[in-house]
Amino acid sequence: MDIEALRQDTPGCLNRVHLNNAGAGLLSRRTLHTMTAHLELEASIGGYEAAKQERSRIDATYEHIAELIGGRADEVALFDNSTHAWNAAFYSLTFQPGDRILTGRAEYGSNVLAYLQTAQRTGAEIVVVPDDAPGQTDTAALADLIDERTRLIGISHVPTSGGLVNPAEEIGRITRGAGVPFLLDATQSIGQFPVDVEALGCDMVTATGRKFLRGPRGTGFLWVRTQMLEHLDPFVNDIEAATWDGANGFIWHQGARRFASWEMSYANVLGLDAAVVQALELGMDRIGRRSIALGTHLRDRLDALPGVTTYDLGRDRCAIVTAKVEGLDTHDLAAVLARHDINVSTTVAEHTQFDTLHRGVHPLVRLSPHYYNTEAELDRTVEVIAEAARTA
Numbered sequence: 001m002d003i004e005a006l007r008q009d010t011p012g013c014l015n016r017v018h019l020n021n022a023g024a025g026l027l028s029r030r031t032l033h034t035m036t037a038h039l040e041l042e043a044s045i046g047g048y049e050a051a052k053q054e055r056s057r058i059d060a061t062y063e064h065i066a067e068l069i070g071g072r073a074d075e076v077a078l079f080d081n082s083t084h085a086w087n088a089a090f091y092s093l094t095f096q097p098g099d100r101i102l103t104g105r106a107e108y109g110s111n112v113l114a115y116l117q118t119a120q121r122t123g124a125e126i127v128v129v130p131d132d133a134p135g136q137t138d139t140a141a142l143a144d145l146i147d148e149r150t151r152l153i154g155i156s157h158v159p160t161s162g163g164l165v166n167p168a169e170e171i172g173r174i175t176r177g178a179g180v181p182f183l184l185d186a187t188q189s190i191g192q193f194p195v196d197v198e199a200l201g202c203d204m205v206t207a208t209g210r211k212f213l214r215g216p217r218g219t220g221f222l223w224v225r226t227q228m229l230e231h232l233d234p235f236v237n238d239i240e241a242a243t244w245d246g247a248n249g250f251i252w253h254q255g256a257r258r259f260a261s262w263e264m265s266y267a268n269v270l271g272l273d274a275a276v277v278q279a280l281e282l283g284m285d286r287i288g289r290r291s292i293a294l295g296t297h298l299r300d301r302l303d304a305l306p307g308v309t310t311y312d313l314g315r316d317r318c319a320i321v322t323a324k325v326e327g328l329d330t331h332d333l334a335a336v337l338a339r340h341d342i343n344v345s346t347t348v349a350e351h352t353q354f355d356t357l358h359r360g361v362h363p364l365v366r367l368s369p370h371y372y373n374t375e376a377e378l379d380r381t382v383e384v385i386a387e388a389a390r391t392a
Ligand SMILES: *Cc1c(COP(=O)(O)O)cnc(C)c1O
Pocket: 080, 081, 082, 083, 084, 108, 156, 158, 159, 160, 185, 187, 188, 207, 208, 209, 219, 220
């Protein structure tokens, strides 16, 4: 990878040390240009006419996403974020009193709220699978907990709150063996390192465009395995999702399109496509090796500083690094970094409820490099944190 060329192609790299890719990655010039060109086209010839003209490029987006994650194009539906994609899958499952939803401590805040609402509505139970010693979802405990009441396993691959990579492949092996649907929230992993739906054995996957994929804000997608469709009753209908049968009924469209809505931002869709194509060209293997190496570089150096502790769980850890400085409020540390033009974010206790109930460590400063960051940027960040720790 020619890091210098990639940085030249990323306007944000010129202004900031951007370590907030778990929040939103930086757009490349190519993605930005693709989007503005489509907006210009809409303004000059009309929105419907522009979509018609660009139809083949819009359609190619599904092919490219399928290539990225290993599924089929007709198993992909586009959304305006990952949460709506996840909701489309989750709320299309049906639950009876006593049914069980198994999830992990790392599960994302909105997913947990959806579980809580569904438990209230239907009498289903939420079971939080404990972690193993390194702090990832305990697969032996998961296997023991699965029984005839289990309707769903919902797992966050990488949490919003740290560098943990959950053992999704092993979880997929267990859920396949048990014949239980596996909904994987891959919002932080797709774009950061290779995610292959066949290798992971999941049935439904959700992702966002704006994080490690470097797509525009307001994009996301759902992938649903074809064999899973018969178990899902889409929870909303739409002229994109189904066709009127001419009398009193309707017919769902083939594939994942039945979850989609008719209207969408095609500038965003084409921007997402440009970002996915760029990831494919660079190669997810190479992207993953570098982003994880940068995460390790940063975590190791922060760990070595007196007064600084990192909090990332798991045996396999990724580019997300969470830390705290003794005697310094997390938001004050984030403000110090911001004064040095270093972009970070902070974890929110309410966004990972089960982790909060278990560890109670949030808020933490969250630093999330990506392949276009440099070791020099990370070392500068470590220096700022070292100084903050010295004077705390
Ligand atoms: C950010 C995040 C989401 C939500 O993605 P949106 O695109 O904001 O809806 C879901 N799950 C995880 C693990 C996340 O980090």
